[in-house]
Amino acid sequence: MYDIAVIGGGPAGLSAAVQARVRNKSVLVVSGDDRDNPLRKTQRIDNYLGFPQVSGQELLDRFQTHAAQMGAEQKTGRVLNIMSMGDTFYLSIGSEMEQARAIILATGVVWANKYPGEVELLGSGVSYCATCDGMLYRNKEVVVVGKAADAPHEANYLQELGCKVTYVSDKDPDGLRPDIPFVKAPKVEILGEGRVTALRAGSTTIPCEGVFILRPSMAPADLLPGLAVENGYLKVDRNMSTNLPGVFAAGDCTGLPLQVSKAVGEGLVAGLRAAEYLDQLQA
Ligand SMILES: Cc1cc2nc3c(=O)[nH]c(=O)nc-3n(C[C@H](O)[C@H](O)[C@H](O)COP(=O)(O)OP(=O)(O)OC[C@H]3O[C@@H](n4cnc5c(N)ncnc54)[C@H](O)[C@@H]3O)c2cc1C
Structure with a gap:
């Protein structure tokens, strides 16, 4: 204490x-x-x-x-x-x-303002912590929305845990594993009724069960x-x-x-x- x-x-x-x-x-x-x-x-x-x-x-x-x-x-x-x-x-x-x-x-x-769908789906697929919630998404599709410097590292951790990660950011990631697909997009929207089902990044829609939003x-x-x-x-x-x-x-x-x-x-x-x-x- x-x-x-x-x-x-x-x-x-x-x-x-x-x-x-x-x-x-x-x-x-x-x-x-x-x-x-x-x-x-x-x-x-x-x-x-x-x-x-x-x-x-x-x-x-x-x-x-x-x-x-x-x-x-x-x-x-x-x-x-x-x-x-x-x-x-x-x-x-x-x-x-x-x-x-x-x-x-x-x-x-x-x-940063909140993304559309973020507040409504927080705890129902939206998470701010890879270490806390990563295990829930083993063998599942997840998206990491990388705003913080440590976000590529956290995405790598999720991939190593067995999640199927897509990384979305407005900046090219530094240190992201080459087997993680990267989508460059400034704006995202989280989709789903009661639970996350997809993330829209620019003109791309990525089906997923979890979205990790990592801001500084x-x-x-x-x-x-x-x-x-x-x-x-x-x-x-x-x-x-x-x-x-x-x-x-x-x-x-x-x-x-x-x-x-x-x-x-x-x-x-x-x-x-x-x-x-x-x-x-x-x-
Ligand atoms: C490009 C630029 C140029 C600037 N030039 C000047 C200048 O010439 N003169 C001047 O006086 N000021 C300047 N500033 C402003 C100055 O940097 C800020 O006023 C100052 O840093 C504010 O200090 P702070 O401690 O309040 O917050 P910050 O320096 O922003 O520190 C806040 C810290 O809290 C951390 N944090 C936030 N949320 C959490 C959380 N949930 N958990 C853990 N950590 C968290 C952040 O990661 C950050 O490291 C400039 C700023 C920028 C961006």
């Missing part, structure tokens, strides 16, 4: 982790594949105080090293669900589970039901508290401006306030 679980290993999450460690709280930072982090794709940042013309990669490396040196544990994985039970939060990370007493959401912005990030409100959202961003007060006790948020997920300095500052506040929240619980 950790004192604080931080979801998202960008500037906001790592800043929150450092501050929480300063307050001597145990911290787990869970984040998706590093290649998907927006800072890794940013060639040059000119407006982060004290670091003129730094590359996003260098800045992120420094943030990660700092958080690690402060004793924050960092884990790669996709948080799929957070459940609150009493004073404890249970996090599903792929097929693993972790526990924490407070949560800091630092998931960045989620640009998930909308926080999907992770934790009941979170208040305003204009598409998480609603927080000046303490970075959300409407749910013990749940804080920081960075791009709370709104404009979408900038590193703002993410770092909000992360600091969230880390400190989460630590104070835990101290009050204990008192």
Whole structure:
């Protein structure tokens, strides 16, 4: 059991982790594949105080090293669900589970809209986790919709498990097994009445029983039901508290401006306030 679980290993999450460690709280930072982090794709940042013309990669490396040196544990994985039970939060990370007493959401912005049929067929053929649900589709046709950097790897895993995989993405996959057919399509639609029967990718319809949608990030409100959202961003007060006790948020997920300095500052506040929240619980 950790004192604080931080979801998202960008500037906001790592800043929150450092501050929480300063307050001597145990911290787990869970984040998706590093290649998907927006800072890794940013060639040059000119407006982060004290670091003129730094590359996003260098800045992120420094943030990660700092958080690690402060004793924050960092884990790669996709948080799929957070459940609150009493004073404890249970996090599903792929097929693993972790526990924490407070949560800091630092998931960045989620640009992708849901696909037609995704919400209706979630749990009835639509899955976000190959490791959790792959076994259900052995010897069956499945489609992997690859948005995240680790999606080709997950598709390979499903194929090795015995699923008959087709990979669909708007980008050419890196590292996909040559025996997995690839369909390039920017838009998909999931078809089926009550259960998945096919996926339409552009002009191609692929019959299948399972669809694995692998995105780099998930909308926080999907992770934790009941979170208040305003204009598409998480609603927080000046303490970075959300409407749910013990749940804080920081960075791009709370709104404009979408900038590193703002993410770092909000992360600091969230880390400190989460630590104070835990101290009050204990008192
Ligand atoms: C091309 C580009 C150029 C930019 N240039 C600048 C600039 O010059 N100056 C500037 O200040 N800002 C710039 N930005 C914006 C800056 O990158 C963001 O404001 C900043 O990264 C936000 O930090 P964050 O921690 O809130 O979120 P992010 O950095 O987006 O980090 C969020 C992390 O959470 C992870 N995550 C999300 N959901 C889950 C989940 N369910 N489970 C596990 N992990 C999850 C994601 O994988 C991601 O790694 C730029 C952005 C881009 C894309």
